[in-house]
Amino acid sequence: DVVMTQSPLSLPVTLGQPASISCRSSQSLLHSDGNTYLNWFQQRPGQSPRRLIYQVSNRDSGVPDRFSGSGSGTDFTLKISRVEAEDVGIYYCMQGTHWPPWTFGQGTKVEIK
Amino acid sequence: QVQLVESGGGVAQPGRSQRLSCAASGFSFSNYGLHWVRQAPGKGLEWMALISYDGGDKYYADSVKGRFTISRDNSKNTVFLEMNSLRVEDTAVYYCARAYSLDIAVVPDYWGQGTLVTVSS
Numbered sequence: 001d002v003v004m005t006q007s008p009l010s011l012p013v014t015l016g017q018p019a020s021i022s023c024r025s026s027q028s029l030l031h032s033d034g035n036t037y038l039n040w041f042q043q044r045p046g047q048s049p050r051r052l053i054y055q056v057s058n059r060d061s062g063v064p065d066r067f068s069g070s071g072s073g074t075d076f077t078l079k080i081s082r083v084e085a086e087d088v089g090i091y092y093c094m095q096g097t098h099w100p101p102w103t104f105g106q107g108t109k110v111e112i113k
Numbered sequence: 114q115v116q117l118v119e120s121g122g123g124v125a126q127p128g129r130s131q132r133l134s135c136a137a138s139g140f141s142f143s144n145y146g147l148h149w150v151r152q153a154p155g156k157g158l159e160w161m162a163l164i165s166y167d168g169g170d171k172y173y174a175d176s177v178k179g180r181f182t183i184s185r186d187n188s189k190n191t192v193f194l195e196m197n198s199l200r201v202e203d204t205a206v207y208y209c210a211r212a213y214s215l216d217i218a219v220v221p222d223y224w225g226q227g228t229l230v231t232v233s234s
Contacts, residue, residue: 037218040157048208048224049150049158060222092158096218100172102148102160 006091006105012113018080019080021108023093028073031098034102037096040069040078043107044089050090053078080110088112115139115223117209122228125199133194135209142190143167146212148221149183149194161207164192166214168191177203199232206230218223 001027013019029036040053051060053069056076066081080087093105121133135147149161162183163172171183182195192209206229210221 013182031217033217035217037220043158048226050224051209051220051222052224054220055218090157094158094220095143097217099219100160100163101174102163102220104158104160107157 001101002029002103003096004093004103005103006093006096006108007109009096009106011110013083013110014081014113015074016082019083019087019110021078021091021093021110023071023076023105024079025074025076025095027098029076029095030073033062036072038069038071038076039094039096041092041094041104042087042089043092044086047089083110083112085112086100117211117212117223117225119207119209119228122207122230124231124233127199127201127232129199130195130197131199133196133207133209133228133230134195134230135192135225137190137192137211138158140211143187146191146214146219147185148181148210148212148219149181149192150208150210150221151203152208152227153202153205159205162194163212163219167216171209176229196230199230201232204230224230 005024011041041049057069090107116138116164164183180198185192206227208227210224212219
């Protein structure tokens, strides 16, 4: 199974400042079809998860452009250019290249300083 | 709009069974695979099972293989999770989530609000 490792696990940020979350996979997520199936999910307090990013860098509909994803192979990053209060929550990376199983990172808790 | 509504959660004793349902609306149900993903209290997300758009393919996490069964009824736009031989460690919020059938990665996009299953004597 592919192990997904996120860092940091806790990220205190100042409103309006940038934030960055790292996700590393135990094996390359480059699929034989040439795509890389790395996704990011946001879970706000008391809510169900919401997909933000698919295939490394594609934002889902309605996702603000302050969210961006990047990376390749085994190293990926989610960046928030200017953190807003509504961005508080837990962020998970998830791989969809080597399944089953679909595997998630441990989650990174973003909170306001 | 897309809606996934889980039901069937509650308290169950260890060793007993529980059946969860997820009713879908707002999209072409038969074009989507459906996942079950769980989240133990205060913990992260754990994938449990996937059923393909037509029910022909099913996949399970090792932790529930042989105990849980996923199924679907496309005439009722509903997916089920039959959970047998429940253990205390199965206590979690269970989410259903859809995944487009033509997505080779079958990644969940929309998720339901979840239903809590508590296994306790």
